Amino acid sequence: MSNATLLEVSDVTVEYVTQGQRFAAISDVTLDIAEGETLGLVGESGCGKSTTGRAIIQLPTPTAGQVKFEGQELTGLTHNDMRPIRQRLQIIFQDPVSSLNPRRRVKDIVAEPLIIDGLKNTAEIDRKVREVLIAVGMDPDITMDRRPHQFSGGQCQRICIARALIMEPKLIVCDEPVSALDVSVQAQILNLLEDMKARYGLTLLFISHDLAVVKNISDRVAVMYLGKFCELADSERIYQAPAHPYTAGLMATIPEIGDKAIDNVQALAGEIPSPLNPPSGCRFRTRCPCAQEKCVADEPAFRDIEPGHQVACHFPLLASK
Amino acid sequence: MADSQSNEPPLLEVNNLFTHFDTPRGIAHAVDGVSFKLERGRTLGIVGESGSGKSVLSRTIIDILAKDGSVLHKGEIIFEGRDLRQLPEKEMREIRGREIAMVFQDPMSSLNPVKKIGKQITEVLTKRLGMTKQAANVRAAELIESVGIPDAEQQLARFPMHLSGGMRQRVAIAIAMACEPKLLIADEPTTALDVTIQAQILDLLREQQRERNMSVILITHNLGIVSGYADDVAVMYAGRIAERCSTDELIAHPRMPYTEALMNSAPALSDPPHTRLNAIPGLPPNLLDVPPGCRFHARCPNVQDKCKVDMPELLVEDNSEHSFACWHPLANGKAGEMASG
Numbered sequence: 001m002s003n004a005t006l007l008e009v010s011d012v013t014v015e016y017v018t019q020g021q022r023f024a025a026i027s028d029v030t031l032d033i034a035e036g037e038t039l040g041l042v043g044e045s046g047c048g049k050s051t052t053g054r055a056i057i058q059l060p061t062p063t064a065g066q067v068k069f070e071g072q073e074l075t076g077l078t079h080n081d082m083r084p085i086r087q088r089l090q091i092i093f094q095d096p097v098s099s100l101n102p103r104r105r106v107k108d109i110v111a112e113p114l115i116i117d118g119l120k121n122t123a124e125i126d127r128k129v130r131e132v133l134i135a136v137g138m139d140p141d142i143t144m145d146r147r148p149h150q151f152s153g154g155q156c157q158r159i160c161i162a163r164a165l166i167m168e169p170k171l172i173v174c175d176e177p178v179s180a181l182d183v184s185v186q187a188q189i190l191n192l193l194e195d196m197k198a199r200y201g202l203t204l205l206f207i208s209h210d211l212a213v214v215k216n217i218s219d220r221v222a223v224m225y226l227g228k229f230c231e232l233a234d235s236e237r238i239y240q241a242p243a244h245p246y247t248a249g250l251m252a253t254i255p256e257i258g259d260k261a262i263d264n265v266q267a268l269a270g271e272i273p274s275p276l277n278p279p280s281g282c283r284f285r286t287r288c289p290c291a292q293e294k295c296v297a298d299e300p301a302f303r304d305i306e307p308g309h310q311v312a313c314h315f316p317l318l319a320s321k
Numbered sequence: 322m323a324d325s326q327s328n329e330p331p332l333l334e335v336n337n338l339f340t341h342f343d344t345p346r347g348i349a350h351a352v353d354g355v356s357f358k359l360e361r362g363r364t365l366g367i368v369g370e371s372g373s374g375k376s377v378l379s380r381t382i383i384d385i386l387a388k389d390g391s392v393l394h395k396g397e398i399i400f401e402g403r404d405l406r407q408l409p410e411k412e413m414r415e416i417r418g419r420e421i422a423m424v425f426q427d428p429m430s431s432l433n434p435v436k437k438i439g440k441q442i443t444e445v446l447t448k449r450l451g452m453t454k455q456a457a458n459v460r461a462a463e464l465i466e467s468v469g470i471p472d473a474e475q476q477l478a479r480f481p482m483h484l485s486g487g488m489r490q491r492v493a494i495a496i497a498m499a500c501e502p503k504l505l506i507a508d509e510p511t512t513a514l515d516v517t518i519q520a521q522i523l524d525l526l527r528e529q530q531r532e533r534n535m536s537v538i539l540i541t542h543n544l545g546i547v548s549g550y551a552d553d554v555a556v557m558y559a560g561r562i563a564e565r566c567s568t569d570e571l572i573a574h575p576r577m578p579y580t581e582a583l584m585n586s587a588p589a590l591s592d593p594p595h596t597r598l599n600a601i602p603g604l605p606p607n608l609l610d611v612p613p614g615c616r617f618h619a620r621c622p623n624v625q626d627k628c629k630v631d632m633p634e635l636l637v638e639d640n641s642e643h644s645f646a647c648w649h650p651l652a653n654g655k656a657g658e659m660a661s662g
Contacts, residue, residue, distance in 0.1 A: 044515040045486075152604055153371075182370040182542060187586040187600035194595065209515060216588035216596060235594045253520035255545035257584050258572050268517040271485050 003034040006203050007056065007171060012065030014051050023276045025051040026227045029065070030302070033171070038197065038204040040218030040235060042211050042250075044272055048227040049207045053173040056205065057089050058082055070170065087117065090164035094176035096156035100148040106133075106159055107144035113167045132162045135199065136192060154185035158192065165196060171203045178213060190217055211254055215239055220308075223247045226283040227275055229302055233309040243305055243316035246284045282314065290315050330402065331358040332503060332536050333382070338396035340374075340381045347609040348393075351377040353560035355396075356635070359504070364530065364537040366551030366568065368544055370583075372605055374560040375540045379506045382538075383421055384413055400504070419449055422497035424526075426509040428489035432481040438465075438492055439477030445499040464495040468525060487518035491525065498529055505530070508540045523550050544584055548572055556580050559606050559616040562635050566643035576643065576650040579617045615648065623649045 012029045015022050026048035033039045041049045055062040058074055067074045069089060074082065093099045100109055110129045119125055130140040136158040148156055157177060164172055174193065178186040194217065197204060208214045214221055215235045222232040223244065231244040242248040249268040270287045273279055279286050285295040294314050302312040340352035352374045359365050369375045377386070384405065386392045398405040400421065405413060425431040433441055439461055446457035458477075465473040468491040481489055490510060497505055507526060511519035527550060530537050539551055547554050547568060555565040556577065564577040575581045585599040603620045606612055612619065618628040627648050635646040638653075 044517060154604070183544075184370060184583065184586045184601035185604075187588075187598035188602075190588070191598055191600055194597075211516075212588045212590045215590060215594060216592060216598065218594060239590060250516065251590065253516045254590060255519075255523075255543060255549050256590060257544045257548050257587065259545060259549040268520070271487055271518065272515075 003036050005032045006035040006037075006070060007031075007033040007205075008066070008068040009052075009056060010066045010068075012052070012055050012062045012067060014048075014055050014060070015063040018276070021276055024063075024227055025275060026055065026224075028302075029055075029229060031222060031229070031232070033203055033205060035170075035203055036197075036201065037220065038206055038218045040214035040221040041205060041207045041224060042209065042214045042221060043224035044209060044250075046226075046272055046275065047224040048275075049209075049224050050175050051227075052224070053091065053175050053205060053207050056171075057086070057091055057173060087113065087167040088170045089173075090167065090169040090171070091173040091175060092157070092160050092164050092177045094179050096153055096160045096177075096180070097148060099160055100156055102148050105145055105147055106138075107140075109148075109159065110163050110166055113163065117167065128166060129162075132166045133159075135165065135196065136162045137188075138162070152185070153181050154188060157181065157189050161189075161192065161196065165200060168200060169202070171205065174204055174206045176208055177206075179208065179210070186213070193217065211250060212256070223250070226272060226278055228283060229310070229312060230284065231309075231311045231313075232302075233311075237309060241317075243309065243311040244284075244313050245288050245290050245317060248317055249287075249289070282312075284313075290317075329361065332361045332401060333359040334397070334399040335378075335382070336397040336399070338378070338381065338398065339394060340377050340386070341393040343391045343393060344609070349608045350560050350611050351608060352381060353611070355557075355560075355562055357555055357562065357565060359536050359538065361503070361536055362530075362534045363552045364527075364539055364550060366547035366554040367538060367540045367557060368542065368547050368554060368583075369557035370542055370605060372559075372608065373557040374608075375557050376508055378557070379423070379508050379538060379540055383417055383423055383506060385417070385423075418445070418502075419500040420502055421504045421506065422500065422502035423506045423508065424490070424493050424497050424510045426512050428486060428493045428513070429481060431493055432489060434481055436480070437477065438479055438481065438484070441492070442477070442496055442499060445496055449500055460499075461495075464499060465492070467498070468492070468495045468529075469521070470495075485518075486514050487522060490514065490518075490522050494522075494525060494529065498533075501533060502535060504536045504538070506538045506540070509542070510539075511546070512542070519546075526550075544587065556583070559611065560608060561616060561646065563617065563647075564643075564645040565635065566641070566645075570641075570643055574643070574653055576638075576645040576653070577617075577647045578621050578623050578649075578651060580645075581651060582620075582622075615646070623651075625649055 009029060009031045013027045014025045016025055029052055043049045056067055061075055107129050111125050114125050133140040133143060138158055178189050181189060196202060206217050218235045221235045221238045223230050225246050231247045242251055268287050273286055281297050282295040282300050285291040300312045300314045302310055305311050305316055336356050338352055338355045342349040342351055355378060367375045380386050382398055442461040442464060443457035446452045446460055461477060462473040465476055470476050470488060470491050511522050541547060551568050554568045554571050556563045558579050564580045582601045586601055588598055601620050606616055614629040614631055615633050618624045633646040633648050635644050637644040
């Protein structure tokens with residue numbers, strides 16, 4: 001990536017207290033996103049991918065670590081100082097229906113960021129709302145006076161995208177934006193995100209549990225497991241030559257059209273351990289087909305195995321695929 | 322695979338089935354003239370998007386929709402020679418759960434949150450099979466073990482909230498297997514689960530099916546799942562079956578443009594990043610106001626005048642086992658190259 005770094009996340013840890021016990025939802029997460037890049041973040045439920053996305057927009061502020069956006073450190077900022085930055089740092093959520101206020105009309109929902117920003121000229125607001133609705137493929141004359149329940153899930157997600165775009169942000173955190181949608185609509189929204197990225201010069205952090213979706217939209221992909229990164233590489237590379245056994249296992253279990261009924265697919269055994277009590281050494285060792293003694297004792301560092309390809313594994317798979 | 326359907330009648334035969342809902346806003350045509358057969362020991366995948374009628378179809382078969390008059394039915398559901406639609410509720414109750422069992426999408430809401438796992442399984446055994454309490458306890462532990470839950474004895478004393486989503490779905494499968502059903506309807510059994518757990522549950526279902534020579538209706542929105550786990554497949558769109566054939570045939574030679582569009586709209590792992598997806602434009606029709614003609618015509622790339630007026634029937638072509646409802650189907654073999662990957 002030759003572009004300038006837009007976002008720099010270093011050693012971010014987010015801790016929560018549950019059942020009287022402190023635990024880290026994510027620990028020592030380090031990543032950077034270049035301007036114009038799409039970074040995909042993939043993993044199973046509870047791996048910390050949404051927590052990472054939220055830590056970036058300071059909801060909540062991480063327990064430890066730094067988040068630098070456009071060169072500015074965000075972690076120490078007060079709520080009021082954070083406000084103007086949020087305009088350039090937007091988020092889209094998984095369930096578009098519940099992230100829209102059902103009692104408000106589309107034009108008010110989409111215009112709200114402008115109003116919060118202090119724009120009072122109603123003609124100007126109206127013009128901007130129309131423009132962004134057209135951009136996301138909605139007809140303003142039909143949609144502006146309607147309420148969210150009059151739209152399908154895909155259309156609601158378009159409205160959410162319009163709301164995120166209206167302040168012309170630099171970075172959008174997309175937290176499972178297509179997981180609640182049917183495949184045919186999912187394709188529409190993914191195409192729309194690519195179009196909007198080109199048109200508005202966006203940078204995306206795209207969070208999803210679906211490796212195929214992530215690979216399609218991302219330039220680079222990070223795989224998370226139990227609160228830590230286990231692999232990060234270009235999306236083509238991570239698919240061609242996954243180095244972490246977890247990435248490889250994840251890839252093998254995705255049912256794909258054209259897969260024959262095969263019994264010998266090595267489904268990953270077991271389930272994700274509790275983050276309250278993570279395994280010693282490598283966090284993945286309890287499910288790893290290649291685990292050895294060293295994996296129990298030492299936690300593998302997240303290290304370069306090739307330029308631009310990082311992996312946290314003592315025994316990374318050879319790039320032979 | 323025509324060998325299995327020689328002389329034995331199919332386990333289940335659905336003929337021209339309609340399920341309509343009488344809603345305040347009009348009649349919703351959720352299932353609108355569906356016919357299919359299911360042989361013993363086979364898995365039929367029913368695939369479709371939200372609102373295509375796949376779940377309503379399964380709930381109609383097992384007869385668990387509201388009986389307050391708001392649901393209107395027509396057609397036959399022949400299960401082992403009897404039309405389930407004609408059976409009195411008392412007899413239907415004997416079939417439901419015992420001969421035909423069901424596994425639902427969300428194992429948290431299909432299990433009773435305030436009853437121990439063990440009780441939820443033994444209840445089926447004592448009430449439906451008349452087992453003694455002791456025998457039921459032993460059998461429950463066996464069932465729990467057979468679905469791959471470790472420490473069976475201990476697990477029986479736990480509540481659903483103590484288990485992960487995957488473990489809960491295993492319990493739901495154990496309950497479904499308790500009466501050794503001949504037909505299992507699995508309605509999106511893995512949609513709420515992570516991919517690694519999904520693979521475990523689908524493998525478990527297949528293992529149970531083979532062991533018991535059970536028939537399975539696997540309902541899913543994911544063609545990839547159908548591709549790996551179903552023998553035959555029916556693609557539903559707006560309440561009707563758009564295409565039906567063996568899974569291999571469907572993947573290799575889809576004939577209905579909707580099937581092809583559905584396959585092409587999913588991103589494939591083998592595609593390079595930033596491959597433009599072939600989204601299907603528009604939305605499925607409103608089931609309260611179904612347009613005339615083919616239900617897919619408004620979104621179909623091959624649409625002609627006839628498609629807007631006349632509804633195509635699901636017909637078999639020549640001597641094949643491949644049926645599709647389309648006036649202008651894709652050429653046979655055209656899409657063969659898509660199957661790779």
